[in-house]
Amino acid sequence: MGEVIVVTSGKGGVGKTTTTANLGMGLASHGKKVCLVDADIGLRNLDVVLGLENRIVFDIVDVTSGVCRIRQALIKDKRCEGLHLLPAAQTKDKTAVNPDQMKELCEELRKEFDYVIIDCPAGIEQGFKNAIAGADKAIVVTTPEVSAVRDADRIIGLLEAAELREPKLIINRYRPKMVNRGDMMSIDDMNEILAIDLLGVVPEDEQVVVTTNKGETVVRDEKSQSGQAYRNITRRILGENVPLMNLEEQSGLFSALRKMIGLK
Amino acid sequence: MTKETLFNSTASNPSPGSFPVELEGLVDENTVLVQRTLRSGQSIYHDGNVVILGDVNPGAEVVASGNIIVMGSLRGVVHAGAKGDTNAIILAFRLRPTQLRIGNHITRPPEDESSDPDYPELARIKNGVVTIETFNSVIR
Numbered sequence: 001m002g003e004v005i006v007v008t009s010g011k012g013g014v015g016k017t018t019t020t021a022n023l024g025m026g027l028a029s030h031g032k033k034v035c036l037v038d039a040d041i042g043l044r045n046l047d048v049v050l051g052l053e054n055r056i057v058f059d060i061v062d063v064t065s066g067v068c069r070i071r072q073a074l075i076k077d078k079r080c081e082g083l084h085l086l087p088a089a090q091t092k093d094k095t096a097v098n099p100d101q102m103k104e105l106c107e108e109l110r111k112e113f114d115y116v117i118i119d120c121p122a123g124i125e126q127g128f129k130n131a132i133a134g135a136d137k138a139i140v141v142t143t144p145e146v147s148a149v150r151d152a153d154r155i156i157g158l159l160e161a162a163e164l165r166e167p168k169l170i171i172n173r174y175r176p177k178m179v180n181r182g183d184m185m186s187i188d189d190m191n192e193i194l195a196i197d198l199l200g201v202v203p204e205d206e207q208v209v210v211t212t213n214k215g216e217t218v219v220r221d222e223k224s225q226s227g228q229a230y231r232n233i234t235r236r237i238l239g240e241n242v243p244l245m246n247l248e249e250q251s252g253l254f255s256a257l258r259k260m261i262g263l264k
Numbered sequence: 265m266t267k268e269t270l271f272n273s274t275a276s277n278p279s280p281g282s283f284p285v286e287l288e289g290l291v292d293e294n295t296v297l298v299q300r301t302l303r304s305g306q307s308i309y310h311d312g313n314v315v316i317l318g319d320v321n322p323g324a325e326v327v328a329s330g331n332i333i334v335m336g337s338l339r340g341v342v343h344a345g346a347k348g349d350t351n352a353i354i355l356a357f358r359l360r361p362t363q364l365r366i367g368n369h370i371t372r373p374p375e376d377e378s379s380d381p382d383y384p385e386l387a388r389i390k391n392g393v394v395t396i397e398t399f400n401s402v403i404r
């Protein structure tokens with residue numbers, strides 16, 4: 001029986017879809033059977049991020065309303081065997097699915113897959129309730145901004161109330177230089193408020209945008225720092241003990257060099 | 265009154281609600297204990313005292329007609345003496361509220377964060393203004 005993990009945040013645009021895509025690809029690269037579920041009904045984009053948009057025939061609402069069987073709606077990734085997507089519906093709204101249907105769907109999927117990862121919509125309303133209904137674990141994504149952390153805190157409270165205990169935190173778009181200048185919340189600042197286990201820190205990295213726009217995932221980009229961060233997080237989910245990578249190494253070395261040659 | 269005397273008096277008095285005459289007025293039964301952190305969007309309203317074994321995060325709210333004690337960081341909004349009791353106090357291990365109210369007095373912390381001390385502090389009304397002082401176990 002596989003695990004059902006929901007990726008959530010409260011605030012929009014912090015990196016839920018990016019995280020879902022990269023963890024899915026990461027886990028599948030380790031030979032796991034993974035199903036990504038786009039629960040952001042009406043605003044689907046996990047398929048676009050994965051470059052699978054043109055292969056959609058049926059969607060999640062077709063499955064829950066009995067128009068087709070799960071198997072017919074699943075899209076196999078073209079690059080990585082083991083990775084599958086259950087796309088969201090674009091033309092229906094969040095009320096087209098209810099929490100009981102989501103539970104049933106997740107129970108079916110976990111029989112077939114090692115990991116079922118659900119991309120949650122922003123907000124705390126129906127879409128959120130649907131997305132968490134069938135999950136047994138949760139990953140909360142935040143960026144180092146006061147408003148995002150506030151929403152993450154709210155979400156953690158709601159997850160706890162829904163008996164989704166011990167959610168894990170991913171900090172995305174972290175910028176060490178800004179933190180050093182005191183212009184951005186540090187990992188410690190966020191930990192002090194949220195006080196949940198840290199699963200990983202993903203730096204701000206334009207490679208994320210570059211790969212996403214091509215329908216690719218940065219986790220497969222060997223050279224990028226954000227790819228390394230997602231590979232580390234993948235291994236932590238698989239149970240390995242991987243220390244946090246040193247995000248400052250690069251900038252620290254550069255600034256030390258610059259100082260040496262008298263540029264600063 | 266030490267802890268010990270309170271303990272002894274309740275222990276020797278099996279029927280709850282009755283205390284030796286000399287302790288009446290000092291003993292308040294109407295206190296709730298919250299054994300977790302209050303996160304953003306969560307709130308507690310209580311007619312009596314509230315003790316929180318955890319933090320009160322930004323976006324959380326505690327309103328009590330009596331005193332509020334936070335055994336952790338208080339960063340949200342608190343209102344003690346919410347029914348007008350200006351003798352109510354607010355005590356926290358780390359007192360950093362978004363907004364602090366006692367009775368009908370409303371205060372905000374000063375703009376500069378640099379002076380945040382890392383020891384327990386007590387807020388109460390003295391001579392008509394809310395004052396913050398170091399907590400050193402002698403309350404009144």
Ligand SMILES: Nc1ncnc2c1ncn2[C@@H]1O[C@H](COP(=O)(O)OP(=O)(O)O)[C@@H](O)[C@H]1O
Binds near residue numbers: 016018206209
């Ligand atoms: N680590 C990162 N560095 C740079 N850009 C990022 C990073 N993570 C996400 N983004 C960008 O931020 C935007 C929002 O991300 P997305 O995953 O769609 O958020 P959500 O699903 O939470 O709304 C996207 O354009 C994405 O490419």
Ligand SMILES: [Mg+2]
Binds near residue numbers: 016040119
């Ligand atoms: Mg999204």
